[in-house]
Amino acid sequence: MQVAIQGEPGSFSHEAAGNVFPEATILPCALSPEVFGALSQKEVEAAVIPIENSLAGSVVEHYDLLLHQDVAIESESLLRIRHNLIAVPESNLGRIRRVYSHPVALAQCRKFFEQHPAIEAVPFYDTAGSVKQLIELRDRNAAAIASVRAAEYYGGEILARGIEDNPENFTRFFVVRRRDDVRRSPAADKVSLAFTVENRPGTLVAALEVFAGQGTNLTKIESRPVQGKPWEYVFYVDYQLSSQARADIALDLLRQHCSMVKELGRYQAAQRVE
Structure with missing residues (x-):
């Protein structure tokens, strides 16, 4: 596969x-x-x-x-997500002056940089890519922030583990x-979908009332602008199923209030793992 x-x-x-x-x-x-x-x-x-x-x-x-x-x-x-400081083998923390990683990873390790003011955070396109570059250049004055898998894959040495600010x-x-x-799970208990509403008063409220009326728990809602149509938006939502039948009813009712509805997936909610 x-x-x-x-x-x-x-x-x-x-x-x-x-x-x-x-x-x-x-x-x-x-x-x-x-x-x-x-x-x-x-x-x-x-x-x-x-x-x-x-x-x-x-x-x-x-x-x-x-x-x-x-x-x-x-x-x-x-x-x-566990961030690790990775360097070329036989390097050490004292000689590191630059740390490369994806901007999000760097932002999630602010405390590390506060504790090491001599080290500069340098944005890179990818966490694992920063390790790849580091090992190719053999730069012992630089390090990268990435996963344990990246260190193992490219032959880097982990100088510090779990340097992210927040364990959650x-x-x-x-x-x-x-x-x-797609193979739909019989245990599916969650739906992701996208919809748009007409630009007139009350349409979004009417759409959201569909979920409440069917006893579904809306766990996420996010809006994105429609390309080429200023001030029009697509709403992305996740909601938990009370039953498969109610999910179908909710979709049918939603179409009465929306100019577009697309189910993105119906699946089993993930369980938290450490």
Whole structure:
């Protein structure tokens, strides 16, 4: 089985994909549209994408891609994000002057940089990619922030473990397949969908009352601008199912108030793991 991810081997997406598909061959892609392109063109059977971090928020680009591609969410998982300071073997913390990583990872390790004012935080496109570059350059005055998997994959040495500011750091990942290939779980208890409403008073309230009227628990709502239509928005929501039948009723009622409704996936909610 082949599974696409965005990012370098050793990234958190790679780790999440390995947890779900331990025997799969991973196809790393530089950009998110390439991930969805590989899936749509049947180069891979599935993709594993981050959709939300408990500290940094949503990966909005992925919501937009889910809306516009003929794919659907099959399942979700949670990954505890642990940031580690990784260097070239035989280096040491005292000689480090620059630390490379993705901007979000750097922002989640502010206390480390406050405790080491001589070290400069340098943004890089990918956590695992920063380790890859570090090992290729053999720069003993630099380090990277990434996962344990990245250190193992590229042969880096971990100088400090768990340097993230907040231990309540989790990323939610979706397994995405071509819509016709999705295998819906009989234990599905959660729905993700997108909808738009007409720009007139009360339409959003009427749409939200549908969820309340069906006894569903709305767990997330996010708005994104519609490209090419100023001041118009797509609303992305997650809600918990009280029953499969009520989920179908909610969708039918929602279509009465919305100009567009698309179910992005119906799946079993992920359980928190440490």
